[in-house]
Amino acid sequence: MTTTSPKTPAGRGLGRLRGRHGPRVIAPLVSGQEIVLIAVIAVLWLVLGWATPAFLTADSLRPLLIEVAPIALIGVGMTLVIVAGGIDVSVGSQMMVCGVITARLLVDAHVSLPVALLAAIVVGALMGAVNGVLIAWGRVHAIIITFGTLNLFQFVGRQIFGSQTVNGIPATMDVFGRGEPGQTLGVPHSFLLTALIAGAVWWYLRQTPGGRHFYAIGGDPLAAELAGIRVRRRVLLTYVITGGLVGLAAVFTLGKGTTTLDQSIGAGQELAVIAAVVIGGTSIMGGRGSVLGTILGALLVQTVSSGVTQLGWPSNLSDLFVGLFVIIAVGTDLLRQRARRRSR
Numbered sequence: 001m002t003t004t005s006p007k008t009p010a011g012r013g014l015g016r017l018r019g020r021h022g023p024r025v026i027a028p029l030v031s032g033q034e035i036v037l038i039a040v041i042a043v044l045w046l047v048l049g050w051a052t053p054a055f056l057t058a059d060s061l062r063p064l065l066i067e068v069a070p071i072a073l074i075g076v077g078m079t080l081v082i083v084a085g086g087i088d089v090s091v092g093s094q095m096m097v098c099g100v101i102t103a104r105l106l107v108d109a110h111v112s113l114p115v116a117l118l119a120a121i122v123v124g125a126l127m128g129a130v131n132g133v134l135i136a137w138g139r140v141h142a143i144i145i146t147f148g149t150l151n152l153f154q155f156v157g158r159q160i161f162g163s164q165t166v167n168g169i170p171a172t173m174d175v176f177g178r179g180e181p182g183q184t185l186g187v188p189h190s191f192l193l194t195a196l197i198a199g200a201v202w203w204y205l206r207q208t209p210g211g212r213h214f215y216a217i218g219g220d221p222l223a224a225e226l227a228g229i230r231v232r233r234r235v236l237l238t239y240v241i242t243g244g245l246v247g248l249a250a251v252f253t254l255g256k257g258t259t260t261l262d263q264s265i266g267a268g269q270e271l272a273v274i275a276a277v278v279i280g281g282t283s284i285m286g287g288r289g290s291v292l293g294t295i296l297g298a299l300l301v302q303t304v305s306s307g308v309t310q311l312g313w314p315s316n317l318s319d320l321f322v323g324l325f326v327i328i329a330v331g332t333d334l335l336r337q338r339a340r341r342r343s344r
Contacts, residue, residue, distance in 0.1 A: 030292070033281040033332075037296040044303050052310045058186055064306050066178060066256060069190035070095075070249035072298035074269065075276045076198050077242030079294045082277055083205075084238050085218040085286030086135060086142035091246050091273055093153035094127045095266030098250035100157055103166040103261045106173070113172045120247035127153060128243020132236035150270075158263060166261040169254060176255025190252040195295075197245070202291040214238065218286025275322050276301050279329045285337070300325065 049056035074091050081088050102120045105111045111119075127149070134145045174181040176190045183189060205211035216224040217231050225231045253265060278284055279300060280293030301322055308318040 031281060031290060034290060034293050034296060037280065037293065037300060041296065041300055041303060044300070044307065048303075048307045048310065055307070055310055060306075060310075062183065062186065062188060063178060064302055065191040066182075066188045066252075067306070068298050068302045069188065069194045070252045071269070071272050071276055071301065072191075072295050073194045073197065073245050073249045073252065074242065074273045075280070075294040075298050076194075076201050076291055077238070077245040078273050078277045079280075079282050079289050079291050080201070080205075080214060080238040081142075081242055082282050082284060083218045083286060083289040084214045084235055085221060086235065086238065087274070087284075088128075088131060088146045088239060088242055089143060089270045089274075090127075090131060090146040090150040090153055091242065092266040092269035092271075093150045093157060094124055094243060094246045095250045095253065095269055096157035096263065097127065097153050097160070098124045098247040099254060099261060099265040100160045100166060102247075102251055102254060103169055104160065106170055107166055107168050113175070117248070117251050120251050121244045122247070124243040124245070124247025124250070125240050126243065128239040128241070128246070129236065131243070132239030135239065136232040136235040161263050167259065169259045169261060173251075173255040174257075176252050177257050179257075182255065190255065193248075194252075198291050198295055205291065215287055215289075218283075218288070220287075272298075272301055272322075275326050278333075279322075279325050281329070281333075283333050283337070284330060285333075 045056065054060050074095075078088060078091070098120045101123055102116045105116045105119055106113070131142075131146055131149055134140065134149075135142050138145065176182055176188075178188075184192065205214065213224065213229045213234055216227070216229060217234055221231050250265070254261065276297035277289070277294050278297070280290060280295070280297030282289030282293065304321045304325075305318040308315060308321070
């Protein structure tokens with residue numbers, strides 16, 4: 001029987017995987033950064049509630065959660081992608097394609113909402129699979145591939161739009177909307193579904209060997225491959241999951257109350273999602289991240305945006321504040337990594 005010696009390349013790779021991606025990879029249930037985010041959000045809510053008392057009312061918080069849901073949902077998938085060492089800047093264009101296809105099916109083909117919902121998820125997953133195959137088997141950096149597919153998917157979306165808006169989106173979308181049909185016990189259905197999906201992914205990452213493989217791949221893909229992890233399949237899976245979640249997020253966006261869809265859907269969405277993931281504590285270098293942190297990051301991003309609007313400040317200030325949060329988060333991550341290297 002053949003054994004792997006620690007002196008062989010395979011043995012060293014397996015050793016690195018066990019040492020770096022063993023028990024220390026999975027953080028406690030709530031990390032220090034997540035606690036900081038909870039505190040920051042709480043302080044912001046208190047300040048905004050003092051400055052604009054209407055902010056802490058149900059009529060204000062419910063729309064905030066509706067706006068958070070698509071960003072947080074895509075952020076769950078993006079967390080998987082970045083944890084595994086990748087990135088996807090094409091999610092905004094994917095949302096455009098999924099949104100217009102869903103709207104066309106509802107308006108032109110008169111399909112039911114479940115059929116349109118399934119179609120959106122499948123189309124998103126297929127676009128994610130295109131990214132995943134090119135990245136995993138083409139061995140080209142993810143940002144190059146997804147920047148290319150960003151333009152490709154955007155072209156496809158515009159062709160389906162045909163330089164026209166899609167009008168007459170039916171009221172069946174109200175189940176994900178702002179009115180009474182779109183909520184249960186006062187909580188929007190879109191946010192409830194996002195929370196359930198985020199909880200499932202959170203459990204999978206922390207409690208299963210398969211989930212821990214994503215951290216291993218992001219930390220050292222060579223060591224992970226030498227340890228027997230099917231790196232390419234795992235990388236492909238992250239992009240397929242992200243694409244499927246983009247499709248669902250597109251349906252949430254259609255359900256916000258508009259009856260008309262134009263080509264602006266998904267515009268800038270990739271920046272908001274990546275900001276939420278990075279602010280939530282996921283290392284842009286891969287190997288470390290948290291779904292809970294991403295949800296909190298999305299909530300912080302939308303709180304800043306809503307707060308700037310309610311205070312009557314210029315809207316571009318929200319971009320400034322979110323940018324500062326991203327810089328602080330990335331800087332903190334780099335300092336943390338430098339400290340780890342020095343401690344070895």
